[in-house]
Amino acid sequence: MKLSTQPYKGARDFYPEDKRLQKYMFNTMRKVVERYGYEEYDAPILEPIEMYLAKSGEEIVHEQTYVFEDRGGRAVTIRPEMTPTVSRMVAAKRQELPYPLRWYSIPNLWRYERPQRGRLREHWQLNVDVFGLADLRAEAEVIQAADAILKAFGATHDMYSIKLNSRKLMDYILHGYLGLNETQGHMVAKLIDRMHKMPAETFAAEADAIFTPTQRDEGASNKLLGLLKIKQIEHLPTAIREHESIAELQKLLATLKEARISNAVFDITLMRGFDYYTDIVFEVFDKHPENNRSMFGGGRYDGLVGLFGVDPVPTVGFGMGDVTLQNFLEGHDLLPKLRPEADVYVVLIGDVYEQAQKVITELRDMGANVAVDYSDRKPDKQIKAAVKKGIHYAMFIGAKEIKDEQYEIRNLITGVEERHSTSRIVSIIKDYRDEDLE
């Protein structure tokens, strides 16, 4: 039987060029969040299944999680998200950690589902969380960090928008204002979550079906439809505007505006799927016409740490997936041309392998990344290999060069060729390497 060369369904192979891109994305994320003072942590990819039974809807456990039995008969899952894990870690050291905590991680996560654009079975996700701050300043900070990451990739505010809403507000609207019971509220919330994927009439009909005849007679259904059309906080009915969550949303929007985040907007239709959010939620949307979709989001989830039997710790965080981020960067043409690791490709001419060792070692000792072609092929073949690898410089070492201690170095982009000493060559290489690091 012939073995397949395809990677497992929904998972990706990272060839060097792919890995280079991933390194670029992760490094950029790390650089930004560390600038905000976040510390990196990590944890096992396996967790006991109980971790996911306690929270966040059953769907994810029963249908979208990798579950298997270990040799000891324990049910084990491959983590589908990092939030429960990090909550567990915080709970374990609840009393000894220096709050507020600023933690981040870039875990590998798995979900058992049908792969499609922007959604694979395996992905990596930057998780950024603040623990121990029951204040909007935490929300403001993580949103700023998220915004700063996108800017670090070269994105501008016209490319995405940041939508904000409040779970507390929605709870009040659904139950207090519209008078729905818990089940109805849940159904309406799920429906609102899908609102933009269906025609307005379908939405209205499905919403209507959730209300009781009495509620419909009282106009609750029409009230809901009216509310969902409102784009500005100021246009909400007075009764709603007086709710405490409104002042918080306004305050957060004002803070973000001060921080020069001009593309943050209130969006009453923003729900987000997880049930564990307790207050502010936010989501970043790609505004590219062909990829108009949610990229990533987060919010406040004050209840998770407490599930581990310790006093609750207020928490705000977000998760940014690598697949959707990459789609975003590609769509807006923000991916840079990444350079290979090697600075220079050494072309050996003639039988100089032994004598060239000294020079090559010298280059490496001075900090150059040097790949050497040991194939004994003719120079043109060796040069072609260097070009194909995308290496910027080719260096020629032959009998003549070794004798003179002057080596030919060619810029493979411009074709310009010069003869220099090793130290001069290394400084040329380093100048080029630093060029793009502004």
Place this chain on the structure above:
RNA sequence: GCGGAUGUAGCUCAGUUGGUUAGAGCGCUGGAUUGUGGCUCCGGAGGCCGUGGGUUCAAAUCCCAUCAUUCGCCCCA
């Protein structure tokens, strides 16, 4: 889990109403050119036509199944 589309060379794809030995471009490789890439010219390798069954004198082509890829739904980071 449900529905649609697509599987032919490493890649992108042709392939007539079913009819001999399955094609092109790019790429790969050797040479022209034994110390120098990109252009040009000449040669070469590379295919179980996704896989398994069926119909037929005859299948890349028609039918069924299956697997994979992909788009959407469900769900959701």
